[in-house]
Amino acid sequence: MPTDNFTAFSRRQMVGGAGIVGAASAALAVPATAQSNVANPLQDPATRYPKPPFKTQSQAWPGLASKMEPKPDHGEQTYKGSGRLNGRKALITGGDSGMGRAAAIAYAREGADVAINYLPDEEADAKEVIALIKAAGRKAVAIPADIRTEAACQQIIADAVKGLGGLDILVNNAARQQTKASILDISSDDFDATMKTNIYAPFWLTKAALPHLKPGAVIIGTTSEQAEEPSADLYDYAQTKAATSNYVKSLAKQLGPKGIRVNGVAPGPIWTPLQVSGGATMEKLQSFGGNTALGRPGQPAELASIYVQLADSSASYTTGGIYNAMGGGKVG
Numbered sequence: 133m134p135t136d137n138f139t140a141f142s143r144r145q146m147v148g149g150a151g152i153v154g155a156a157s158a159a160l161a162v163p164a165t166a167q168s169n170v171a172n173p174l175q176d177p178a179t180r181y182p183k184p185p186f187k188t189q190s191q192a193w194p195g196l197a198s199k200m201e202p203k204p205d206h207g208e209q210t211y212k213g214s215g216r217l218n219g220r221k222a223l224i225t226g227g228d229s230g231m232g233r234a235a236a237i238a239y240a241r242e243g244a245d246v247a248i249n250y251l252p253d254e255e256a257d258a259k260e261v262i263a264l265i266k267a268a269g270r271k272a273v274a275i276p277a278d279i280r281t282e283a284a285c286q287q288i289i290a291d292a293v294k295g296l297g298g299l300d301i302l303v304n305n306a307a308r309q310q311t312k313a314s315i316l317d318i319s320s321d322d323f324d325a326t327m328k329t330n331i332y333a334p335f336w337l338t339k340a341a342l343p344h345l346k347p348g349a350v351i352i353g354t355t356s357e358q359a360e361e362p363s364a365d366l367y368d369y370a371q372t373k374a375a376t377s378n379y380v381k382s383l384a385k386q387l388g389p390k391g392i393r394v395n396g397v398a399p400g401p402i403w404t405p406l407q408v409s410g411g412a413t414m415e416k417l418q419s420f421g422g423n424t425a426l427g428r429p430g431q432p433a434e435l436a437s438i439y440v441q442l443a444d445s446s447a448s449y450t451t452g453g454i455y456n457a458m459g460g461g462k463v464g
Contacts, residue, residue: 181205181403183428184421188414193310195405196257197229204403206234207433208264213241216444220244221296223289225279225337226306228258230404231354231397234432235303235439236261240268242440247273247292249306271296279306280328285336289344299344301443304334304376305354309369309411323368330372334379347391350443353380355396357458365413377454384452393451395442400458401429425460 182202189201197204206229222239226232227248236246246265250258258274265272273295277284293299308329312318334353341351355376362370380396387394401407401421412420421429435457441447442455 178426178428181428181431181434184419186418186420188418189408190414191405191409193409194251194254194308195229195409196254197233197405198257198260200403200405200408202403204229205431205433206230207237207436210433211238211241211436213238213243213268216242216440216446217301218243220300220443221247221292221298222301222303222443223247223249223275223292223296223299223341224303224305225249225288225333226354227303228254228261229432230305230406231399231402231432231435231439232303232305233257233261234436235305237264237268238436238440239301239443240265240270240272242444243270244301244443245271245273245296247275247296249275249277249279249288249292251278252276279333279337280325282332282336285333286340289337289340293344299341300346300349301352302337302341302345302350303352303354303439304337305352306333307354307369307372307406309366309406311365311410311412311416312367313365315367318368326368326372330369331375334376338383342392345392348445349392351383351387351392351394352439352442353377353394353396355380355398355454357398357400357461359398361462369411380454381452388451393442393448395450395452396454397435397438397442398454398456398458399430399435400424400461402435403429403431421459423462424458425463428459430457430459 187201191199217239222244224232224236227236228250236248239246248258248261255276262272262274273292275288275291277288279285306329308326310322338351353376356373358366358370359373359377377396380394384394407417407420438455438457
């Protein structure tokens with residue numbers, strides 16, 4: 133991608149550290165009435181964010197958003213809330229980066245207190261999210277933990293309930309994705325790690341959370357286009373996303389009579405640390421998202437409002453649904 137495009141994008145969308153918090157505070161200080169009078173011009177979705185080719189880059193798993201080039205946009209400077217989730221208490225796994233981070237920022241700016249779970253290696257990114265939640269004037273709870281054991285998941289729920297004073301929203305978002313050209317390249321340990329992260333953990337977390345969820349509460353799972361159109365080199369990851377879509381639909385039927393809604397978000401190619409920490413080959417990374425109808429990958433910020441809508445009580449008749457955010461899908 134041309135350097136001037138990266139530079140323009142970086143200056144418009146990405147400010148690190150204290151600059152992010154300052155921008156967030158400034159945005160929150162604008163009265164709602166003033167915001168409503170500001171024109172919101174049309175934007176071409178195909179050119180709104182960077183397109184491939186992207187620079188080759190690699191990080192050790194699980195990767196940090198702060199070290200990606202270009203840095204992903206999670207809505208740090210752009211998302212403005214309007215009180216849609218006032219008083220809610222949300223737990224988001226994988227809340228340090230990607231869609232989890234975008235949801236955490238949006239939830240806080242919509243009036244929710246937010247707990248985020250993340251791996252200890254992701255502390256640098258998580259600190260930025262915690263600062264942004266606090267800048268929105270909401271309670272922020274940091275819960276570093278590996279979700280691959282039932283005991284850890286039970287403790288995460290306990291810590292979230294204690295820190296937030298309850299729980300209304302559970303977002304099962306954390307995931308493991310590692311590209312392997314052949315099933316022969318996937319060790320049993322690799323397979324187990326993906327299954328524990330992507331399938332077992334949401335099962336354990338949901339079981340532990342249910343006693344705390346009252347009518348009106350919501351559970352949201354992050355699935356993927358891989359559930360329907362699996363890639364050859366994501367054998368294990370793709371089947372976990374099919375399972376996620378399935379549990380959303382099953383659990384919605386089970387919990388509907390209890391007044392608890394369950395929905396899923398199905399992203400296409402999204403620019404997150406998953407891609408640079410083993411989730412994609414360098415060849416695929418360079419052209420990442422280029423085969424979609426919009427010709428580019430999505431940014432986490434573009435999914436933030438979806439997570440808000442599914443958590444908002446205004447969507448009270450929406451349950452058992454999978455919300456598509458795939459950039460038009462693959463073309464050609």
